[in-house]
Amino acid sequence: MKRIATLLMLAFGLSAPAVAATYAVGTCLPKLPSFSTISDAVAGVPAGSTIDVCPGTYNETVTILQPLTLQGITSADSDLVVISGGSLLDFTGAVTVISAAPVNISNIQVQPPGGGAPFGIVYTASSGTLNHVSSVGVGFGADINVVVNDGSSQTVAVKDSSLGGNPFDGILAVVGPGTLAVTVEGNSIVGATNGVTLAP
Numbered sequence: 001m002k003r004i005a006t007l008l009m010l011a012f013g014l015s016a017p018a019v020a021a022t023y024a025v026g027t028c029l030p031k032l033p034s035f036s037t038i039s040d041a042v043a044g045v046p047a048g049s050t051i052d053v054c055p056g057t058y059n060e061t062v063t064i065l066q067p068l069t070l071q072g073i074t075s076a077d078s079d080l081v082v083i084s085g086g087s088l089l090d091f092t093g094a095v096t097v098i099s100a101a102p103v104n105i106s107n108i109q110v111q112p113p114g115g116g117a118p119f120g121i122v123y124t125a126s127s128g129t130l131n132h133v134s135s136v137g138v139g140f141g142a143d144i145n146v147v148v149n150d151g152s153s154q155t156v157a158v159k160d161s162s163l164g165g166n167p168f169d170g171i172l173a174v175v176g177p178g179t180l181a182v183t184v185e186g187n188s189i190v191g192a193t194n195g196v197t198l199a200p
Helices: 002-011 038-044
Strands: 022-025 050-053 056-058 062-064 068-072 081-083 093-098 103-110 119-124 128-135 142-148 153-159 162-164 169-175 179-185 188-190 194-199
Touching: 022 038, 038 050, 038 062, 038 068, 093 103, 103 119, 119 128, 128 142, 142 153, 142 162, 142 179, 162 169, 169 179
Parallel strands: 022 050, 050 068, 056 081, 062 093, 068 103, 081 103, 093 119, 103 128, 119 142, 128 153, 128 162, 142 169, 153 179, 162 188, 169 194
Antiparallel strands: none
16 A cells, blocks of 8 residues: 555655755855855754855855754855845844744854845744854854743753944843743854843
8 A cells, every 4th residue: 555655745746844854055065055145044844954154255144944054164265155145124134043942053254235234144933053164254242142931941052152343231131021041052142232231
């Protein structure tokens, strides 16, 4: 009976759901399925996938709505992956994670254009780990903003990252209603008036 069901699926052109795998953004990993933009990748891969981002500057605002791993990689002696986006009007960061867990981001630099965006990376009602990230050019607000406002319980870790240079906060955590556990380890926060701020 299972064999008949499989044959029927093939006959009607149906396929099994996509499974999590590793994908690329850019052209440096030709053996992987690839996307031209990070936004297309985070929207187009199955939940739980890993996205390897080739070195370069990506002028886009990235919104992540599902669990995944986003990581910059080294290629041709370069390891700098820059996401230059964010909007003052929409109050978004270069990368905004909304209601997704876990979302893990590593080896990425965020650089809002013109110093106008309020945040570098935003986690809203989401969990995950930020590792070896850096933020340059945030005009005001915070390099990393973590918000729990839906009654959920979230956990975010920020590790071995380079933050600061804006007039306000390196890491800003805003809680209510809900619970939030933030782990901060091995980071450099220079230039911000406040290193880590908790706003109830």
